Amino acid sequence: MATCVVTGAAGFIGSHLTEALLNRGDRVIGIDEFNDYYDPALKRKNIATAEQNPNFHLIEADIQTLNWIMLLEGVDVVFHQAAQAGVRASWGEGFRLYTERNVNATQILLEAAKQAPSLKRLVFASSSSIYGNAETLPTAETLCPQPVSPYGITKLAGEHLCQLYYQNFNVPVSILRYFTVYGPRQRSDMAFHKFFKAVLEDREISIYGDGQQTRDFTFVSDAIAANLAAASVEAAIGETFNIGGGSRVVLTDVLDTIDQITGKPLRRKHVGNAAGDARHTAADVSKAKQLLGYAPQVSLKEGLAREWEWIQALY
Numbered sequence: 001m002a003t004c005v006v007t008g009a010a011g012f013i014g015s016h017l018t019e020a021l022l023n024r025g026d027r028v029i030g031i032d033e034f035n036d037y038y039d040p041a042l043k044r045k046n047i048a049t050a051e052q053n054p055n056f057h058l059i060e061a062d063i064q065t066l067n068w069i070m071l072l073e074g075v076d077v078v079f080h081q082a083a084q085a086g087v088r089a090s091w092g093e094g095f096r097l098y099t100e101r102n103v104n105a106t107q108i109l110l111e112a113a114k115q116a117p118s119l120k121r122l123v124f125a126s127s128s129s130i131y132g133n134a135e136t137l138p139t140a141e142t143l144c145p146q147p148v149s150p151y152g153i154t155k156l157a158g159e160h161l162c163q164l165y166y167q168n169f170n171v172p173v174s175i176l177r178y179f180t181v182y183g184p185r186q187r188s189d190m191a192f193h194k195f196f197k198a199v200l201e202d203r204e205i206s207i208y209g210d211g212q213q214t215r216d217f218t219f220v221s222d223a224i225a226a227n228l229a230a231a232s233v234e235a236a237i238g239e240t241f242n243i244g245g246g247s248r249v250v251l252t253d254v255l256d257t258i259d260q261i262t263g264k265p266l267r268r269k270h271v272g273n274a275a276g277d278a279r280h281t282a283a284d285v286s287k288a289k290q291l292l293g294y295a296p297q298v299s300l301k302e303g304l305a306r307e308w309e310w311i312q313a314l315y
Contacts, residue, residue: 244283
């Protein structure tokens with residue numbers, strides 16, 4: 001039985017990861033501050049199942065206020081999922097939250113990790129946003145990052161900190177760059193959640209730009225499998241991996257698939273381009289396949305159907 005810490009344990013990916021660890025018999029210390037970036041009541045629902053498990057201990061706190069040296073005693077793995085998410089909210093006055101939660105909090109955790117003798121792995125959740133408008137598609141990890149949003153810049157800073165602590169203090173880090181994760185419990189500010197909710201409420205949805213932008217969508221269970229592999233495979237230490245769904249899809253085609261699943265056409269309204277949104281994303285996952293044995297299992301249509309079921313139950 002391993003002892004794991006999951007930061008952002010009540011979040012979208014964090015709650016799924018927490019359950020996967022508990023299901024395999026691990027002890028989990030979950031940390032979440034339940035901030036109001038989106039409705040904290042949704043996070044409470046996310047974590048409700050885990051809270052029934054005697055191997056789960058929830059700490060409600062800001063990462064920056066905790067005694068990490070004490071907390072990491074006897075801990076085998078840290079999954080650092082907590083972050084201030086969202087590209088569009090990272091402009092303007094909101095930026096300070098991004099530097100606090102994505103850069104400062106990560107540095108505090110790494111500083112404690114270098115003094116944690118039992119720690120075997122620290123898995124850092126990064127984002128495809130670090131690539132910006134990548135010149136090569138699908139994009140390999142070797143491509144020079146060029147973020148086009150303040151959010152992307154803070155995630156890249158977190159990656160650099162992880163590498164510095166690995167190189168200087170042998171902190172056993174592994175970095176995962178997620179490409180648009182979706183599925184049940186997806187945050188309410190994310191596109192699919194908004195689209196499905198609009199169907200239920202018979203509302204119009206806003207499409208940024210011409211709708212021809214493409215994304216590599218990753219179902220949440222595939223992202224979880226990548227985390228579990230990155231935490232256990234020796235070759236993952238010090239490495240960075242793209243975690244994508246294995247196919248690049250045009251946004252308008254996704255909307256057509258949603259229409260089929262719900263049986264009710266989305267009412268679409270085109271608006272201007274959004275600042276900080278990359279035009280295309282596509283993950284070259286060959287490194288993750290080779291070193292982690294990563295193989296995405298869930299197709300976009302199947303994954304969207306599962307999210308639609310969840311949305312209907314939620315609302």
